[in-house]
Amino acid sequence: MAFLTHHICRGLSSSAVRHVVIKNVTIIGGGQMGAGIAQVAASTGHAVTLVDTNEDILKKAVKGIEGNLKRVVKKKFADKPEAGEEFIGKAMQNVSTSTDAGSVVQGTDLVLEAIVENLKVKQDLFGGLDKLAPAHTIFASNTSSLSITDIASSTNRLDRFGGLHFFNPVPVMRLVEVIATSSTSQETFDSLLNFSKMLGKTTVSCKDTPGFMVNRLLLPYILDAVRMYERGDGSKEDIDIAMKLGCGYPMGPFELSDYVGLDTMKFIMDGWSAANPDNPMFAQSEVLNKLVSEGKFGKKTGEGFYKYK
């Protein structure tokens, strides 16, 4: 159960900020982001229920979490293998799974959604859960590109709704963008900030503007790289090498696109294109459309701009 705590800000003795201490978390979507967030939340002592529509996806997610925890332990407990085993055991005990979100939200402090990047699907999910979750439960979306305000509009808890934008791979990337809409209460915002910090992440506070901070800058960069390749101005391999060796980026734009998932990239593009129909920047990309129509979604399907294995 959650409890409210009072934070007395140092130097501001009269300003007391209340926030919900999040202990029990329901994460909806057991794909790459949901599983990554579940891994980090479980290994920082949170009770996590991971939900997906499909039992096989959940099995794969749990197996992936255990495998990735082994990578973490190899580094963190290099000289203490027993402590490492204990760490993995404790984290795995904190993870349970379900295919029925409605039946698990009763005792949850936070419902964090990481499902497909589609406004209607996200609205349907939250609209349904709003009727079932306790009043104190905070809802948050990990959307890459959709408006939190639009997603929240399907619920009657606008003050207890915000955005938590994690980065891929979640166990490695240190940032969380915490997003407040004009209706998000200060208590909710502080609870989400505090939760992100408990996960060991650094936070930045964002308004609910398109792409928040990171994707507002990342999207034009990736878009321009794809256009450059479509015009034949450079090979995808050379563009990737250029950005890695010229700018010190860990991945080039095509490697990164495959890593994010080309299906997700297309959802993002289509959403922004629909919202800005007259902006040529968001014109359809033949290359992206072809790869997605062939089921080549990137690393997760074994092929995208590049082949894997």
Ligand SMILES: CCCCCCCCCCCCC[C@H](O)CC(=O)SCCNC(=O)CCNC(=O)[C@H](O)C(C)(C)COP(=O)(O)OP(=O)(O)OC[C@H]1O[C@@H](n2cnc3c(N)ncnc32)[C@H](O)[C@@H]1OP(=O)(O)O
């Ligand atoms: C015209 C049409 C265009 C369409 C336009 C649409 C544009 C859309 C653009 C927006 C997309 C937004 C997506 C999203 O909202 C936001 C994002 O998440 S953006 C992605 C951010 N991520 C990155 O930028 C990742 C960059 N890459 C890296 O940092 C590294 O390459 C890597 C992924 C960490 C991998 O590193 P490598 O060195 O290659 O590989 P290793 O396997 O050795 O890993 C390094 C290190 O990390 C540990 N590790 C890796 N994964 C995990 C894991 N899952 N769990 C735990 N640990 C992990 C690994 O053990 C290594 O540790 P070490 O041994 O070094 O101690």
Ligand SMILES: NC(=O)c1ccc[n+]([C@@H]2O[C@H](COP(=O)([O-])OP(=O)(O)OC[C@H]3O[C@@H](n4cnc5c(N)ncnc54)[C@H](O)[C@@H]3O)[C@@H](O)[C@H]2O)c1
């Ligand atoms: N991939 C990235 O790099 C990245 C980074 C940050 C944020 N995001 C965002 O996170 C979300 C998930 O992205 P992902 O890459 O993990 O996608 P993914 O395709 O890997 O996983 C999505 C999962 O959601 C499940 N799902 C779909 N509808 C559902 C529903 N109604 N109920 C329960 N489960 C459902 C699917 O079965 C799938 O397992 C998207 O909103 C995306 O924009 C993605």
